[in-house]
Amino acid sequence: MEIIFYHPTFDPACWLPALRKALPGANVREWRKGDDEPADYALVWHPPVEMLRGRELKGVFALGAGVDSILSKLKAHPEMLAQHIPLFRLEDTGMGLQMQEYAVSQVLHWFRRFDDYQALKQQARWLELEEYRREDFTIGILGAGVLGAKVAASLSAWGFPLRCWSRSHKDLPGVTSFAGTEELGEFLHGTRVLINLLPDTPATKGLIDLNVINQLADNSYIMNLARGVHVVENDLLQALDSGKLRGAMLDVFSREPLPADHPLWAHPRVAMTPHVAAATRADEAIAFIAATIGKLERGEIVNGRVDRVRGY
Numbered sequence: 001m002e003i004i005f006y007h008p009t010f011d012p013a014c015w016l017p018a019l020r021k022a023l024p025g026a027n028v029r030e031w032r033k034g035d036d037e038p039a040d041y042a043l044v045w046h047p048p049v050e051m052l053r054g055r056e057l058k059g060v061f062a063l064g065a066g067v068d069s070i071l072s073k074l075k076a077h078p079e080m081l082a083q084h085i086p087l088f089r090l091e092d093t094g095m096g097l098q099m100q101e102y103a104v105s106q107v108l109h110w111f112r113r114f115d116d117y118q119a120l121k122q123q124a125r126w127l128e129l130e131e132y133r134r135e136d137f138t139i140g141i142l143g144a145g146v147l148g149a150k151v152a153a154s155l156s157a158w159g160f161p162l163r164c165w166s167r168s169h170k171d172l173p174g175v176t177s178f179a180g181t182e183e184l185g186e187f188l189h190g191t192r193v194l195i196n197l198l199p200d201t202p203a204t205k206g207l208i209d210l211n212v213i214n215q216l217a218d219n220s221y222i223m224n225l226a227r228g229v230h231v232v233e234n235d236l237l238q239a240l241d242s243g244k245l246r247g248a249m250l251d252v253f254s255r256e257p258l259p260a261d262h263p264l265w266a267h268p269r270v271a272m273t274p275h276v277a278a279a280t281r282a283d284e285a286i287a288f289i290a291a292t293i294g295k296l297e298r299g300e301i302v303n304g305r306v307d308r309v310r311g312y
């Protein structure tokens with residue numbers, strides 16, 4: 001079995017030996033420009049078109065959870081990957097726990113008003129603020145897939161009222177489920193903390209705009225852990241300035257790296273991280289890929305296949 005690997009930033013010296021160990025019998029090589037030798041599987045992130053074009057692969061694995069970049073490239077270059085070649089993505093592989101750490105720590109930060117106390121500290125003011133009550137701190141999670149469900153489970157342990165919004169209804173313990181555009185308004189009404197874990201698809205781009213934000217509870221918070229294109233950044237800034245939103249925690253942006261002159265950098269009630277909410281962990285990703293290839297070779301059912309029409 002021949003496997004080709006391409007990632008613009010991952011170190012092949014770390015990945016290739018680990019892949020060879022997990023897939024004994026497979027020849028794993030780093031794909032380099034000009035390599036058109038046969039391959040059975042490709043493991044990729046932001047692959048050049050010429051790497052995949054014309055290959056009769058048994059499967060392509062995206063080395064991350066989101067497949068928006070590869071699907072948008074495919075839209076521009078449909079010849080890159082024939083429709084019948086299955087595309088897989090990483091399901092959890094350690095990202096769930098990272099998302100839980102991120103979401104829980106930030107929700108508690110807002111709930112215990114550490115952002116307000118930090119602002120008071122800047123003014124050397126000793127002031128006891130009114131406590132927030134859990135019952136006024138409903139958390140709404142956009143996207144209740146692999147990562148959204150994990151985040152919901154971790155917040156549920158802290159006793160917050162929880163709701164999720166997805167395409168289909170979910171049965172998650174302690175979480176009220178809403179589905180489809182017809183239930184979006186009900187989901188937003190009363191939500192105090194909005195956490196975004198949707199995939200980037202034509203249906204979700206620009207979803208978090210002023211219209212959506214205005215339906216949240218007053219003094220609400222937004223945490224974007226998915227993709228920058230989900231949030232209309234000017235609308236977010238407007239809602240922060242009007243006081244509708246109390247704060248935003250952003251991991252992803254419409255442009256990455258965020259340009260140095262972008263107003264989000266300077267906004268006092270915006271906190272941010274540089275797209276690090278949940279990184280691909282080599283060991284767990286390789287275990288998932290090796291197990292999936294094993295199942296594919298044996299003709300078994302596998303997880304993680306992307307529906308290219310649906311877009312995730």
Ligand SMILES: NC(=O)C1=CN([C@@H]2O[C@H](COP(=O)(O)OP(=O)(O)OC[C@H]3O[C@@H](n4cnc5c(N)ncnc54)[C@H](OP(=O)(O)O)[C@@H]3O)[C@@H](O)[C@H]2O)C=CC1
Pocket residue numbers: 065066067091092095142143144145146147148165166167168169180197198199200201203204225226227251252275276277278279312
């Ligand atoms: N910032 C970071 O470091 C990282 C960001 N991510 C982002 O997180 C995203 C989510 O990952 P993951 O949980 O694994 O993805 P999943 O595919 O498992 O979950 C996606 C969820 O979104 C829902 N959904 C999709 N389209 C719509 C729609 N139009 N309306 C309502 N709900 C919709 C799905 O509904 P249904 O269940 O009904 O199909 C599903 O619940 C990734 O696509 C990626 O962009 C991922 C990893 C790291």
Ligand SMILES: O=CC(=O)O
Pocket residue numbers: 063064065066067278280
């Ligand atoms: O943003 C990262 C991913 O895995 O998707």
